[in-house]
Amino acid sequence: MDLQNNLVNSEMLNEDNAIDIVESKLKPGETLVLDIGNNYFNQTDKLYDLLLTSGYYVRKSFVNGRNQLLVSFKDNKHQMY
Numbered sequence: 001m002d003l004q005n006n007l008v009n010s011e012m013l014n015e016d017n018a019i020d021i022v023e024s025k026l027k028p029g030e031t032l033v034l035d036i037g038n039n040y041f042n043q044t045d046k047l048y049d050l051l052l053t054s055g056y057y058v059r060k061s062f063v064n065g066r067n068q069l070l071v072s073f074k075d076n077k078h079q080m081y
Contacts, residue, residue: 006025006030006031006032006033007033007035008021008025008032008033008034008035009035009037010034010035010036010037010047010069011035011036011037011038013034013036013043013047014043015046015047015050018034018047018050018051019050019051019054022034022051022056022071026056026071026072026073028073028075029073030072031070031071031072032070032071032072033061033068033069033070033071034047034068034069034070034071035066035067035068036066036067036068036069037066037067038066038067039067044060044067044069047069048060048069051069051071055074056071056072056073056074057071057072057073057074058070058071
């Protein structure tokens, strides 16, 4: 799997289009990385809550000074550790 295909620059992503982006990019068994950046206006927390309540596994990460969310499907077959 090529990680570049699963990394989405999400600095301009908001609650209105977050679910659409995740649904269009995420495939079963894969993990999508939403690169938030500087977390202005607590964007990371809002997106985290939205995706979690929409039935996804979501983990917060901080890499190279940038906030990221790791997103995958929540089901019995695929789990994120």
